[in-house]
Amino acid sequence: MPAPTAAPARTGPPAAPAPASGIRFDDVTVAYGRHGGHGEHTVLDSFDLTVEPGEVMALLGPSGSGKTTALRAVAGFVRPVRGRVLIGGRDVTDLPPYKRGIGMVVQQYALFPHMKVAENVAFGLKAQKAPRTEIPGRVAEALEMTGMAGYADRYPRELSGGQQQRVAIARALAIRPGVLLLDEPLSALDARLRSGMLAELARLHRELPDVSILYVTHDQVEALTLADRIAVLDQARLRDCGTPQQLYRSPRTAFTASFVGTANLLPVTVRRDGVEFAGRPLTVPVGEAAPGATATLCVRPHLIGLGASPAPGGNTLRGTVTELQWRGATHRLYVAAGGHRIMADVRELREPPALGTDIALHFAPEDAVLIPAGLAADGARHA
Amino acid sequence: MLVHSASARRALRAAFFLLFLPVFALPLLVIAAASFAGGWSGALPSHLTLTHYQDLARGSTVTALLTSVLTALAASAAALTAGTWAALAAQGLGRRARRLLDALFLLPVAVPSVVVGLSLLVAFSRPPFLLNGTPQIVIIAHTVLVTAFAYQSVTAALSRLDPAYEQSAAGLGARPAYVLWRVRMPLLLPSLTAAAGLCFALSMGELSATMMLYPPDWMPLPVQIFAATDRGALFTGAALAVALMATTLLVLAGVARIRTRAGYR
Numbered sequence: 074m075p076a077p078t079a080a081p082a083r084t085g086p087p088a089a090p091a092p093a094s095g096i097r098f099d100d101v102t103v104a105y106g107r108h109g110g111h112g113e114h115t116v117l118d119s120f121d122l123t124v125e126p127g128e129v130m131a132l133l134g135p136s137g138s139g140k141t142t143a144l145r146a147v148a149g150f151v152r153p154v155r156g157r158v159l160i161g162g163r164d165v166t167d168l169p170p171y172k173r174g175i176g177m178v179v180q181q182y183a184l185f186p187h188m189k190v191a192e193n194v195a196f197g198l199k200a201q202k203a204p205r206t207e208i209p210g211r212v213a214e215a216l217e218m219t220g221m222a223g224y225a226d227r228y229p230r231e232l233s234g235g236q237q238q239r240v241a242i243a244r245a246l247a248i249r250p251g252v253l254l255l256d257e258p259l260s261a262l263d264a265r266l267r268s269g270m271l272a273e274l275a276r277l278h279r280e281l282p283d284v285s286i287l288y289v290t291h292d293q294v295e296a297l298t299l300a301d302r303i304a305v306l307d308q309a310r311l312r313d314c315g316t317p318q319q320l321y322r323s324p325r326t327a328f329t330a331s332f333v334g335t336a337n338l339l340p341v342t343v344r345r346d347g348v349e350f351a352g353r354p355l356t357v358p359v360g361e362a363a364p365g366a367t368a369t370l371c372v373r374p375h376l377i378g379l380g381a382s383p384a385p386g387g388n389t390l391r392g393t394v395t396e397l398q399w400r401g402a403t404h405r406l407y408v409a410a411g412g413h414r415i416m417a418d419v420r421e422l423r424e425p426p427a428l429g430t431d432i433a434l435h436f437a438p439e440d441a442v443l444i445p446a447g448l449a450a451d452g453a454r455h456a
Numbered sequence: 457m458l459v460h461s462a463s464a465r466r467a468l469r470a471a472f473f474l475l476f477l478p479v480f481a482l483p484l485l486v487i488a489a490a491s492f493a494g495g496w497s498g499a500l501p502s503h504l505t506l507t508h509y510q511d512l513a514r515g516s517t518v519t520a521l522l523t524s525v526l527t528a529l530a531a532s533a534a535a536l537t538a539g540t541w542a543a544l545a546a547q548g549l550g551r552r553a554r555r556l557l558d559a560l561f562l563l564p565v566a567v568p569s570v571v572v573g574l575s576l577l578v579a580f581s582r583p584p585f586l587l588n589g590t591p592q593i594v595i596i597a598h599t600v601l602v603t604a605f606a607y608q609s610v611t612a613a614l615s616r617l618d619p620a621y622e623q624s625a626a627g628l629g630a631r632p633a634y635v636l637w638r639v640r641m642p643l644l645l646p647s648l649t650a651a652a653g654l655c656f657a658l659s660m661g662e663l664s665a666t667m668m669l670y671p672p673d674w675m676p677l678p679v680q681i682f683a684a685t686d687r688g689a690l691f692t693g694a695a696l697a698v699a700l701m702a703t704t705l706l707v708l709a710g711v712a713r714i715r716t717r718a719g720y721r
């Protein structure tokens with residue numbers, strides 16, 4: 074059933090760059106094993122998300138959380154049992170993949186092994202019957218953009234992983250899609266190549282500001298670096314969504330806190346003007362949390378300092394050093410306090426404390442975030 | 457198998473040759489030798505001669521060889537088309553329907569080929585399906601017998617084909633037919649040529665169903681070999697067999713060349 078806003082289906086090849094188009098998941102539920110009889114299992118549950126035109130949205134979540142499934146629902150390789158998928162305001166839920174006008178790069182690249190690089194890149198243009206005279210220019214342009222111009226005559230097997238990756242992106246960009254879907258595009262690359270490609274992807278997006286990108290990753294660094302906004306998935310559900318800063322500074326769920334960056338998550342009881350942790354009061358903003366309720370306090374390790382709080386009103390925790398890791402620029406201390414292990418990242422110490430030493434740690438009230446228990450875990454925030 | 461020492465490995469290799477050479481190569485060597493023999497009463501053939509081959513060149517052998525090759529080409533082309541088509545169609549079926557199709561295609565292999573020949577004879581003995589005594593019925597029989605192998609090798613190849621290729625193609629805007637011709641078929645090509653070679657070789661050697669069906673003007677070479685040995689002309693039969701083997705190998709070598717050119721992985 075077409076949405077009232079649906080534009081007429083586009084006929085013929087997109088000659089000009091596709092108009093800026095966003096993606097919208099409208100209450101999308103995907104389940105596998107429906108026809109197999111028993112054990113239908115929901116892989117994406119009531120998923121609501123809007124990717125604005127030209128926005129880079131990262132889908133971040135652990136393996137198996139349903140990220141690829143969400144992407145496949147946009148591409149049309151899996152049909153939602155409920156809900157709609159819209160691209161550029163057009164309901165595409167019932168359209169086959171080849172009518173959706175998307176560019177997609179899958180995890181293993183899937184370059185056609187029997188075609189040279191240039192033929193791979195030209196594939197989408199030929200399949201969509203773009204004017205013959207236009208094809209070489211657009212292939213060259215896409216290869217130029219991804220830095221693969223010198224490899225047009227090679228076969229995919231003659232390329233390194235990073236080069237194959239670029240060709241896969243060139244192939245997707247050649248059709249000038251309004252929407253680019255990337256499924257863990259860097260997961261097959263080694264660490265050094267990965268950070269280089271991250272910068273290149275950022276550059277590509279600056280060159281193509283109208284392309285909406287849905288970027289699937291389980292790597293928080295990729296998400297934090299590249300995305301305008303991050304959608305956090307866990308166990309088939311959207312747990313949180315916001316700008317990287319929002320998610321990092323004020324996570325709304327314990328899951329977000331631990332998945333986006335590193336976090337100390339302390340079980341606390343809410344009091345009138347703070348919380349109680351292991352029988353000791355801590356001063357933190359409690360917001361609307363009801364006194365007496367249990368909650369989780371999130372404190373980032375790098376916001377914890379060594380020693381008792383120098384400022385009045387600061388929080389001090391005492392505990393025993395159980396482990397010490399030297400990380401070059403920083404030391405990470407593991408401190409047992411109140412029956413919990415607290416991580417603190419501090420500037421490299423001249424004289425690090427010995428294991429077993431009792432020390433004090435401090436953090437400022439405004440550096441702690443209270444996560445009320447039972448807050449609708451899948452509530453997406455509005456940026 | 458864990459074989460560490462060099463001597464053990466050598467012994468193993470020797471055992472391999474001792475066991476397998478006699479089984480596979482010796483019979484062929486014997487036939488090759490017999491085809492040059494004027495007589496064979498001792499351990500080795502005697503009175504080496506080319507007369508058997510000269511007989512071949514004079515007689516109906518060339519026609520029979522041509523008949524065999526044409527039959528095999530037609531049957532393997534038909535089998536490959538039908539087998540590939542069915543294998544592709546089977547992908548879109550449910551599990552139960554697919555199993556049924558698998559069984560159906562396995563039938564001609566499970567049933568003795570004499571029975572296949574007889575059943576075709578009975579089925580096509582009356583108008584409107586009167587094919588008895590025509591070359592077509594031989595080709596149909598061969599097609600029925602080898603399609604199973606085509607179907608199975610294409611099915612196996614399809615199940616190994618990474619769906620990411622066709623999905624990427626579809627994502628780039630390619631319609632299913634375009635994906636089939638530009639992506640799936642080229643990726644299947646190595647398996648298709650392997651299947652074609654297998655079908656061709658099987659058809660070249662088919663005897664039992666052919667015996668029941670062949671008309672006088674469409675006598676494939678195996679029938680001639682059988683007739684020759686049946687009347688006691690063993691050495692002539694050997695020469696015919698060598699001609700059959702050589703032709704089959706020649707065609708298979710040609711197919712292998714296509715395969716290596718198609719082998720991009």
Ligand SMILES: Nc1ncnc2c1ncn2[C@@H]1O[C@H](COP(=O)(O)OP(=O)(O)O)[C@@H](O)[C@H]1O
Pocket residue numbers: 105106116134135136137138139140141142143
């Ligand atoms: N074709 C399928 N059939 C059945 N289950 C599937 C299929 N594809 C994925 N799944 C299941 O769906 C869940 C989510 O998969 P996926 O979306 O690939 O996760 P992610 O990409 O986040 O790692 C997993 O538990 C996986 O086992």
Ligand SMILES: [Mg+2]
Pocket residue numbers: 140141142
């Ligand atoms: Mg995945």
